[in-house]
Amino acid sequence: MAGAPDERPFERLFVGDTRIDALPGDARGFAYGDGLFETMRVHRGEVPWWAMHMARLATGMQRLGIATLDAALIEREARALFDDGGDGVLKLIVSRGGGGRGYAPMRDAAPLWRLSRHAIPAMSRAPLVLRWCDTRLSVQPALAGLKHCNRLEQVLARAEWDDLVLDEGRIDEGLQCSTEGDVVSATAANLFLLHGDTWTTPRIDRCGVAGVCRAWLLSAIDAMQTRVTPADVETADAVLLCNAVRGILPVGRLGARTWAPHPAVADLRQRLGRAHPAFGQATASDQDDQGQA
């Protein structure tokens, strides 16, 4: 059997089709965040939503004008990082190639890209505790929906709390509003609300990320993409966060507001688990343990 993850090379770097040893100092990804990324769950060596991740990446590369890559090569190299058939997280960064100083992109420069393997993050079995972030998300239709590498707004939001806040107890995630006051998402997850039997999720045409688990949910349930106010969140009968690493996570508290477990959320988690065993009955921390074994 192949060695445990911590005995294996954790990253591979490439320019176009060529493997390289290290990031060049003049990488545009480092200078300008001029790139895109995908963060993927890996279950027994397979990525549940591989095609959706690659489709979102291709859309982003086209919108940013980044030269194309050989999708088959990305897949081969991704598989090579998980050829022990293990569990984990696969991160892919694709940045514009060309280097140099100045904003002007070099057309057709081969992208600089990186694959890396990580352990599944530890996850509590308890419903999530959320807070409102002070850091807003700016409105930028030219970038909305993309999982691009300009993430200072998320970094600043995430820096607002430590995992344990003295006055608030444990905090798992924070909700961010746009500069116009609409609720958009958590720092690293999309948001769904249930009112009666109606699911809604914030539109991501002005800011926010078009999450892959969000897309799965939109295909699985009859949810409206709409503008969401903080009051909509407070008055919801159930709230969930979702992303491609953690799947569907019920929310138990937001500030003073609490939610009891809701059967509609449990039902969605079961449906996701049947569709993709990565998100099935085994708890995340169990899977994390397996990933390390």
Add this chain to the structure above:
Amino acid sequence: MAGAPDERPFERLFVGDTRIDALPGDARGFAYGDGLFETMRVHRGEVPWWAMHMARLATGMQRLGIATLDAALIEREARALFDDGGDGVLKLIVSRGGGGRGYAPMRDAAPLWRLSRHAIPAMSRAPLVLRWCDTRLSVQPALAGLKHCNRLEQVLARAEWDDLVLDEGRIDEGLQCSTEGDVVSATAANLFLLHGDTWTTPRIDRCGVAGVCRAWLLSAIDAMQTRVTPADVETADAVLLCNAVRGILPVGRLGARTWAPHPAVADLRQRLGRAHPAFGQATASDQDDQGQA
């Protein structure tokens, strides 16, 4: 005499006080654009506005919560890159340290930083030809004024034109409005307008960069920081762009609107040249030649 610039090492990388050989693959600057930069003119081995660049950097590091660096070390290493007493451009990127996956910053992680030496860009002696960019600047007070590394909006704007546009002829720079419609800046320069004997420049409290040459101008002349409309630009008697590499640059055309050389702009350029010989009578391309000699 020391070797020509192209025989010398062009970059130096550090984590905190320690020199390193290459960017680590998990650099937060590469993953999230989680950093700041300064682009500085160097004239005979000296940076005209060193203290102002370092002050802006320190403000940015404080606002983003990036751990401090030894300013004396930065200065020593910057001087070492120009110990031939040459001319050029010095770029400094200071990114948050810590690496890892996920937005949460590691507090007190030593910054990852890079110094690099570049030739002064070729500059035409003719007044600048501008265009309006379609790509808007998003409104984000939490980042406004900072020269941070989330620059996709500038990259997309600069990608809108090649240096030579068939229908428009030569294009030197593009003006960007905010998503709210205010004129903010060029992609890589600040903007000043003259109406009668009144200078104005866009406020940079909602988006845009607090440029170092802009700060020098604000200290040298009685200019109002205000909201600027596209009509304000069109009706100006004179228009200039400025940045710390190129100094003050008169604008000669914007679309169909043309401006004749204006004595007030020429006067400001002379004052800047007297204060900082880097921006004096010798043309930029002459200086570029010297930098390569």
